[in-house]
Structures are given as structure tokens and as C-alpha cells.
Amino acid sequence: MTQLYDASLVDWSRAQFALTAIYHWCFVPLTLGLSFIVAFMETLYVKTGSEEWKRITKFWMTLFGINFAIGVATGIILEFEFGTNWSNYSWFVGDIFGAPLAVEGLMAFFIESTFVAVMFFGWNKVSKRFHLLSTWLTAIGANLSALWILVANSWMQHPVGMHFNPDTARNEMTNFWDVLFSPVAINKFLHTVSSGYVVASVFVLGISAWFLLKNREIRFAKLSIIVAAVFGIVVSLFIIITGDQSARLMAKHQPMKFAAMENLYEGQRKAPLVVFGVLRNNNKTDLDKNEFALKLEIPNFLSSMAFLDANAYVPGIKDIAEGNPEHGIMSATEKIEKGKTAIIALKDYNAAKKAKDTVASNTALSLLQTNYNYFGYGFLTEAKDTIPPVKLTFYSFRLMVVLGFWFVILFVLALIFLSGNKLENKRWFFRLAIISVPLAYLASQFGWIVTEVGRQPWVIQDLMPAITAVSNINVGSVKVTFVLFAIIFTLLLVAEIKIMLKQINNGPKDGGN
Amino acid sequence: MFETFSLTALQQYWWILVSLLGSILVFLLFVQGGQTLIYQLGKTDTDRTIIINTIGSKWEFTFTTLVTFGGAFFASFPLFYSTSFGGAYWVWIIILFAFIIQAVAYEFRSKPENFLGKKVFDAFLFVNGLLSTVLLGAAVSTFFTGSHFLIDSARHSQWTLSTRGLEAAFNIQNLSLGLAVFFLSRVLASLYFFRTINSVEIVEKTRRQLIYNAIPFLVFFLLFTGLLMFKDGFAVNPATGEVFMAPYKYFHNLIEMPVVALLFLAGVLLVLAGIILPVLSFVKYGEKGIWFAGFGTVLAVFSLFLLAGFNNTSFYPSVADLQSSLTISNSSSSHYTLTAMSYVSLIIPFVLIYIVYVWRIINRKKVDIRDLDEEHVY
Numbered sequence: 071m072t073q074l075y076d077a078s079l080v081d082w083s084r085a086q087f088a089l090t091a092i093y094h095w096c097f098v099p100l101t102l103g104l105s106f107i108v109a110f111m112e113t114l115y116v117k118t119g120s121e122e123w124k125r126i127t128k129f130w131m132t133l134f135g136i137n138f139a140i141g142v143a144t145g146i147i148l149e150f151e152f153g154t155n156w157s158n159y160s161w162f163v164g165d166i167f168g169a170p171l172a173v174e175g176l177m178a179f180f181i182e183s184t185f186v187a188v189m190f191f192g193w194n195k196v197s198k199r200f201h202l203l204s205t206w207l208t209a210i211g212a213n214l215s216a217l218w219i220l221v222a223n224s225w226m227q228h229p230v231g232m233h234f235n236p237d238t239a240r241n242e243m244t245n246f247w248d249v250l251f252s253p254v255a256i257n258k259f260l261h262t263v264s265s266g267y268v269v270a271s272v273f274v275l276g277i278s279a280w281f282l283l284k285n286r287e288i289r290f291a292k293l294s295i296i297v298a299a300v301f302g303i304v305v306s307l308f309i310i311i312t313g314d315q316s317a318r319l320m321a322k323h324q325p326m327k328f329a330a331m332e333n334l335y336e337g338q339r340k341a342p343l344v345v346f347g348v349l350r351n352n353n354k355t356d357l358d359k360n361e362f363a364l365k366l367e368i369p370n371f372l373s374s375m376a377f378l379d380a381n382a383y384v385p386g387i388k389d390i391a392e393g394n395p396e397h398g399i400m401s402a403t404e405k406i407e408k409g410k411t412a413i414i415a416l417k418d419y420n421a422a423k424k425a426k427d428t429v430a431s432n433t434a435l436s437l438l439q440t441n442y443n444y445f446g447y448g449f450l451t452e453a454k455d456t457i458p459p460v461k462l463t464f465y466s467f468r469l470m471v472v473l474g475f476w477f478v479i480l481f482v483l484a485l486i487f488l489s490g491n492k493l494e495n496k497r498w499f500f501r502l503a504i505i506s507v508p509l510a511y512l513a514s515q516f517g518w519i520v521t522e523v524g525r526q527p528w529v530i531q532d533l534m535p536a537i538t539a540v541s542n543i544n545v546g547s548v549k550v551t552f553v554l555f556a557i558i559f560t561l562l563l564v565a566e567i568k569i570m571l572k573q574i575n576n577g578p579k580d581g582g583n
Numbered sequence: 584m585f586e587t588f589s590l591t592a593l594q595q596y597w598w599i600l601v602s603l604l605g606s607i608l609v610f611l612l613f614v615q616g617g618q619t620l621i622y623q624l625g626k627t628d629t630d631r632t633i634i635i636n637t638i639g640s641k642w643e644f645t646f647t648t649l650v651t652f653g654g655a656f657f658a659s660f661p662l663f664y665s666t667s668f669g670g671a672y673w674v675w676i677i678i679l680f681a682f683i684i685q686a687v688a689y690e691f692r693s694k695p696e697n698f699l700g701k702k703v704f705d706a707f708l709f710v711n712g713l714l715s716t717v718l719l720g721a722a723v724s725t726f727f728t729g730s731h732f733l734i735d736s737a738r739h740s741q742w743t744l745s746t747r748g749l750e751a752a753f754n755i756q757n758l759s760l761g762l763a764v765f766f767l768s769r770v771l772a773s774l775y776f777f778r779t780i781n782s783v784e785i786v787e788k789t790r791r792q793l794i795y796n797a798i799p800f801l802v803f804f805l806l807f808t809g810l811l812m813f814k815d816g817f818a819v820n821p822a823t824g825e826v827f828m829a830p831y832k833y834f835h836n837l838i839e840m841p842v843v844a845l846l847f848l849a850g851v852l853l854v855l856a857g858i859i860l861p862v863l864s865f866v867k868y869g870e871k872g873i874w875f876a877g878f879g880t881v882l883a884v885f886s887l888f889l890l891a892g893f894n895n896t897s898f899y900p901s902v903a904d905l906q907s908s909l910t911i912s913n914s915s916s917s918h919y920t921l922t923a924m925s926y927v928s929l930i931i932p933f934v935l936i937y938i939v940y941v942w943r944i945i946n947r948k949k950v951d952i953r954d955l956d957e958e959h960v961y
Contacts, residue, residue, distance in 0.1 A: 140687050140690075143682070146682055147679055149654065150653060152668075153664045154672055158739055160657070164664060165920045168657035168658030169923060171658060172651070175650050175651030176651060176655075184937060188941055188945065191945055192944070195947065239736070242919065242920065244919060420736055541669030541672070547747065558680065558684070565697055568696045569697050
């Protein structure tokens with residue numbers, strides 16, 4: 071816990087994790103959502119016995135299969151990267167973080183990998199109902215795997231259900247249920263999987279619109295759009311509710327991220343929400359205020375959103391970094407002092423224990439326990455180290471939200487046009503739906519950028535900054551693996567897109583896929 | 584129930600589970616072995632596609648077992664995870680790369696417009712089959728030969744060689760286990776093909792491959808076992824936790840743990856039976872060989888893991904600093920976490936039941952050329 075590594079090693083390790091996570095997230099949202107959409111479609115097939123629904127199911131299932139394999143391939147890296155590139159982190163929290171990963175493997179991956187085989191190979195080998203069950207179980211398995219990894223991620227954002235054991239120099243779990251049912255975890259799970267459902271709905275809508283634009287497969291496309299738009303509207307409402315909830319949780323547990331997301335430097339009561347804004351980039355240091363060149367805001371809304379009280383005080387970046395006694399906010403400098411005290415106390419504790427000096431070890435231990443909540447700050451040097459990249463967080467959040475609302479409009483329009491039987495000649499709408507497909511992926515990635523960039527410098531909120539979490543590797547090795555990952559993932563992404571486009575162009579086939 | 588277990592009992596329980604997952608993983612590497620035989624057994628494109636489709640519906644089990652093995656190891660013995668993965672960086676990264684290219688190769692190889700071409704994806708399958716078996720075997724062998732790392736009081740580890748784990752491949756014992764696993768995976772794949780492929784030509788070629796691969800497997804396996812029995816091992820003083828070198832340690836472990844010795848012996852004999860019986864009478868045993876050899880593989884590998892971790896032995900020893908060596912007691916999770924995880928482990932039997940059930944359905948009939956007209960072809 072005493073070693074600080076080369077800053078470029080941290081940056082390259084971060085870059086590698088970001089690269090692999092972003093690539094993984096190019097595929098996962100579609101897997102999460104399309105698995106359910108396919109399950110709905112197959113249910114309609116089994117209920118109605120209509121061959122058209124079977125054809126529809128099989129077409130989307132083919133696209134699901136192409137996407138599924140690459141999602142799995144990119145996922146294995148993330149699990150093992152905790153060990154290869156963040157080995158100090160792996161020990162510091164392995165007692166808590168490892169459990170969800172193991173449960174994920176046992177509970178979710180096996181369901182997924184077993185039943186996905188029936189889904190693909192079982193059409194002529196099992197009964198209709200068993201096949202349908204397998205399709206549902208694949209969807210449930212895929213979503214369960216998301217549950218556990220998101221529980222683990224939430225724990226890093228808001229560590230609960232654990233205590234620090236000075237004898238093993240790590241955090242140990244004290245309550246599994248607190249970890250699993252942490253409000254942050256539940257909210258994050260619901261918000262993230264619903265973002266996957268929205269991506270999949272837009273995907274189905276956009277591709278179906280392409281068929282309509284080409285005047286091909288009209289009935290197939292319309293039926294697909296009905297499923298996608300209905301599912302899309304329902305899950306969009308869900309994503310708005312959970313998004314609103316996550317703002318409150320963030321304001322409470324990660325106020326610095328919240329302030330950065332809003333570019334709010336000076337805290338205020340009746341804080342307005344900036345709906346749209348352009349930053350001027352006038353600040354010379356991280357603590358200087360970043361002015362808006364232009365902005366559109368809703369008065370009082372930020373206070374209401376964060377604390378359900380229009381009059382509530384929302385602390386700004388400067389308040390949190392420099393402290394604000396009036397509002398009882400401790401400065402980062404003071405936290406850094408407390409963190410350093412905790413780190414020294416841990417060393418003293420170990421030395422006293424070795425010397426079998428019980429009095430000294432008890433004193434050190436109580437000092438450590440009093441200051442442990444600021445342990446991670448001890449590895450930082452100045453207040454500005456606690457501020458995440460503000461611009462990236464600010465813009466990403468806005469783009470995510472704006473796009474999210476756009477997709478709701480898109481789904482509603484699709485249903486209005488369909489119900490009035492006016493869809494067929496809406497070529498402008500088809501084009502909008504098609505370009506919305508990449509936008510849906512982007513919106514989902516922006517969400518992760520807000521979550522992950524916004525919480526820097528922390529790997530574990532307040533307890534471990536990234537700089538102490540990395541593996542002790544020479545930076546050259548990480549650069550090489552970064553480039554290798556970038557090359558292989560890009561090749562595979564290109565292959566996937568080409569295969570996908572070809573399969574889409576082939577269209578649904580009678581009988582087969 | 585598990586709350587009442589001592590920490591030692593829980594550590595042993597989890598070592599058994601990790602060992603079981605590891606041994607099932609080695610058995611499932613038949614998928615990898617099969618990937619290295621595609622071009623030797625399939626002279627036409629159709630034959631190759633038949634072969635790939637018989638293992639294609641199984642690759643995810645191997646993959647998932649590997650991921651679960653990693654996850655379970657992380658959850659139960661996190662210090663191993665942080666020390667080995669962060670330390671032997673290059674070995675693990677190469678293994679990971681080998682698995683990235685595998686997953687997509689199946690799904691993409693025969694799809695039109697696949698950008699890299701079928702040959703490249705088939706090469707990916709070969710590379711995965713070769714590297715993952717040899718390197719996983721060599722990595723397991725380091726449980727007996729030791730690695731080069733230091734661990735400080737904060738449990739931060741440091742690898743002392745810049746080869747970052749690749750040095751393991753240049754040790755004769757590690758290499759012999761790596762190659763034994765490679766040839767074993769090809770033996771298992773051959774036996775699996777007897778059971779699943781309905782094509783006289785492919786089966787004929789496979790019968791020859793069984794013998795060609797069984798011989799080097801036996802040579803390397805005997806070499807590894809011989810070296811293991813005669814070498815000094817990494818023993819732990821249970822009272823002080825001190826690690827020291829003990830002559831014939833692993834041989835003594837076998838003698839002192841007769842159950843493990845019996846499992847090992849039974850495993851080896853079953854693998855031999857799985858190879859020899861189909862050679863003697865193909866009609867009678869051709870399709871049954873995989874069960875003998877598969878079950879034998881699980882038993883033999885399971886007992887090797889137990890030899891490495893039980894009876895006061897360090898399962899991940901450091902030759903750079905003996906006292907940095909990892910044992911199941913100094914590298915495990917806390918009592919609470921192991922207890923919680925143990926409850927989760929109770930679902931394993933149910934997982935096994937549904938896997939077996941689904942396998943039986945999918946493999947009810949053999950794969951032949953007619954299956955390639957079906958909807959999902961790799």
C-alpha cells in the first residue's frame with residue numbers, strides 16, 4: 071500500500087481497461103436486449119403458430135448469434151484484467167469483488183452457454199416449448215451475468231458491507247446482502263440493462279426501417295417494429311425513472327462526480343439544471359471555474375433532482391475540493407491529511423505487532439479506524455487531484471440524456487404511424503431510425519463515460535485511487551498489450567459489422583435463417 | 584451450516600472446488616484438441632465443417648469453465664489471482680488472446696463477407712488449440728516447480744524476471760506437462776469424434792490420430808510424473824507457516840494421502856483404458872473411450888491439484904523467495920466470504936444436471952453431412 075507507480079503506467083493501464091471495456095460494451099447492450107426481443111418474438115410464434123413469426127424470430131436470432139460470440143470474447147479479458155493489470159486492487163478488495171465474479175460464472179454463464187446451444191442447434195431436436203424455454207433462459211442468463219458484474223462495479227462506486235482488516239491489509243466482506251442489495255447496485259443494474267434494451271429496440275427498429283426504405287419484407291419489418299417500439303417505450307420509461315434515481319444516489323454518495331457532471335464549481339441553493347451548454351475552456355487550473363459560452367437552464371431543477379427539494383444546497387467542485395465549513399464540507403486537503411494519518415497508522419500497527427507491543431498496536435489501530443474512511447486520500451498530494459475530467463463528464467451526460475429522450479420520440483412516432491397505417495411512405499422517418507442505431511450505441515457508451523470518468527481518481531471511492539491499484543509491470547509491456555488489443559478488437563469489430571450487414575442484406579429466409 | 588466450519592475446513596473445501604473446476608477444464612480442452620486436428624482429419628471443406636460443428640456446440644462450455652475457474656480462484660484465493668495474473672503477465676495475456684480469437688472464429692468462419700476469410704479463422708482455432716493447452720499445462724506445472732516473485736507485508740507482489748512468466752515454458756518439467764496436456768486434448772478429441780461423427784473417412788483418419796497422439800502424450804506425461812516424484816517439493820511448517828524444501832515431497836504427499844494416490848492411479852488407468860480399448864476393439868469400445876478417458880482425466884488432474892495444495896504444501900511457490908510462497912491458508916479469502924461462497928457452491932450439482940440433460944438432447948444423434956443443411960452451421 072506504500073508504493074506509488076509511474077504515472078504513465080497508470081495512464082496506459084487505464085487506457086487499456088477503457089479500450090477493452092468500451093469494445094466489450096459495443097456488443098453487450100445488444101445481447102442483453104435482443105435476447106429478450108427474440109424471446110418475445112418466439113413466444114408469439116409458439117402462441118400463434120404463425121410461420122411468419124418463426125421467420126422473424128430466426129432472422130433476429132442470427133444477428134443475436136453473430137453479436138453474442140464477440141461479446142463473450144471481449145468479456146473474458148475484463149475479468150482477467152483485474153488480475154493482470156490491477157493486481158494490487160485485486161488483493162485490496164478481492165475478498166469482496168471476487169465473489170460476484172464467481173457467482174456470475176456459476177449462476178449466469180452456464181445458463182447462458184448451455185441454453186444458447188439449444189437455441190441455435192435445437193430447432194429440429196427439441197420440442198417447440200423446450201426451445202422457447204431455452205430462448206428465455208438464454209435471455210435471463212445473459213441479464214443475470216450483467217447483474218453480478220454491475221454489483222461489483224457499484225461496490226467500487228459505493229463500498230458497503232465490509233471492513234478493513236489491518237492484519238491482511240485488505241477489505242473484507244461482512245455482509246453479502248448489503249453488497250448485493252445496495253441501492254446503488256440495484257439502481258445501476260436496472261439502469262444499465264434498460265440501456266441495453268433501448269439499444270436493442272432501436273437496433274431492431276432501425277434495421278426494419280431499412281427494409282421499409284428498400285421496399286422489401288414489408289410485413290416482416292412492420293411486425294418487428296411493433297415488438298421493438300412497444301418494448302422500447304416501456305423500457306425508456308424505466309430508464310428515465312432509474313436515471314432520475316441514480317442522480318440522487320450520485321449526489322449523495324459521489325458529490326464530486328455530480329458536480330463535475332454539471333460543471334458546477336460554486337455550490338448554491340436553488341441550483342438550476344443546465345439542459346444544454348457550451349463550455350468556454352477559460353480555466354487555467356482545475357480549480358478555476360469553467361464558464362459557459364452559452365447555456366439553457368431550468369431554474370431550481372438540479373436541487374430538486376438531487377435532493378427532492380428546490381431549495382436544497384448543491385455543493386460545487388470548489389466546495390468539495392477546498393472545503394466549505396458553512397455547509398459542513400471538509401476540504402480535500404484535510405481529507406488528504408487524514409488519509410496520510412491512516413496510512414502511517416497502518417505501518418505503525420504492523421511494526422508494533424511485529425514487536426509484540428500491544429499498547430502501541432492498539433493506539434495505531436484506533437487511529438487507523440478513525441481515519442480509514444479517507445484512506446485513499448492519503449495517496450493523493452493536492453486538492454485538485456480529487457477532481458475528475460469535468461468537460462468529458464459534462465458533455466457525455468448531456469449527450470446521453472438528449473439521445474435517450476430522442477429514442478422515446480422515435481418509438482412513439484413509430485407506433486403512431488403504425489396505428490394510423492401511415493408508416494409506409496415515411497421515408498424521412500426510416501432514415502432517422504437508421505441513423506439512430508449508431509446513436510443508441512453512443513448514448514450507452516456515454517453513460518459509462520459519465521460513470522467511470524466522473525469517478526476518477528478513484529478505483530474504489532475514497533479508499534483506493536487508480537495510482538495505487540495497478541500491477542507492478544513495466545509500462546512498455548502495457549503499451550504493447552494495449553496496441554495488440556486495439557488491433558485484434560478492431561479487426562474483429564470490422565469483421566462483425568461486415569458479417570452483420572451481409573446477413574441483414576440477405577434478409578429473413580423461409581424455413582431457415 | 585458452513586458458518587460452523589473452521590477457516591481451514593473452508594479453505595480445503597474451496598481448494599477442492601477449484602481443483603474440480605480445473606480438472607473439468609482440462610477434460611473440456613478436448614475442444615481445443617479437436618481444433619488442432621481439423622486439417623489433419625478433414626481433407627475437404629465439408630469434412631472440416633462437419634468436424635467443426637461437432638465441437639462447435641461445445642466451445643462455450645470450455646470457455647465458461649475457464650471463466651468460472653478464474654472467478655472461483657479470484658473469490659477464494661485472491662492472493663494467487665493478484666500475484667500470478669499481475670506477475671506472469673505475458674503467459675496470461677497470451678492465453679487470453681488465444682481465447683479471444685477462438686470465440687469469434689466459430690461464429691464467423693463460414694459467414695459470407697467475414698473480412699478475414701475462412702482460412703484465417705481456422706488458423707485462429709488452431710492457434711487457440713495449441714497455445715491454450717500448452718500454456719495452461721505449463722502454468723499448472725508451476726504449482727510444482729515454482730515461480731519468481733516477491734510479496735511484501737501489504738501483499739503487493741513483484742515478479743523478479745522480466746520474462747514475466749514466459750520463463751515457465753523453458754523448464755523441462757513445465758514443458759512436459761504442457762505438451763502432455765496438448766497431446767491429451769488431441770486424444771480426447773479423437774475419442775469424442777468416434778462418438779459424434781457419422782463419416783467413415785473421418786473416423787478412419789481419427790483412429791490413426793488416436794495412436795499418433797497417445798504415444799507422445801504418454802511419453803510427456805511419464806516424464807512429468809517421474810520428475811515430480813523425484814523432485815524436492817515446497818513444504819510448509821504448519822506451526823509457523825515457514826516454507827522449506829523437502830526431498831521427495833510430492834511422492835510423500837501421495838503416500839501420506841492414500842485417497843489421492845488411489846484417485847491418481849484410477850485416473851491414469853482410466854485414461855489408458857480409454858485409449859487402449861478402442862484400439863483393441865473399435866466396434867465394442869470406439870464410442871465409449873471418451874467416457875473412460877474423460878473421467879480418468881478429471882480424476883488425474885484433480886489429484887494433481889490436491890497434491891499441490893494439501894498436506895502442508897505450498898501450491899504457488901516462489902523460488903525467488905521461499906517465504907513469499909502461497910499456501911491455501913495464507914492466500915485465501917476471509918471466513919465470511921468463503922462461507923457465503925460455499926452456499927453459492929450448492930447450486931453446482933443443479934448446474935451439472937441441466938448441462939448433462941441438454942448435452943444428451945443435443946448429441947442424441949451423430950453429426951453428418953445432412954446436418955450442414957440445418958439452420959445454424961459454423
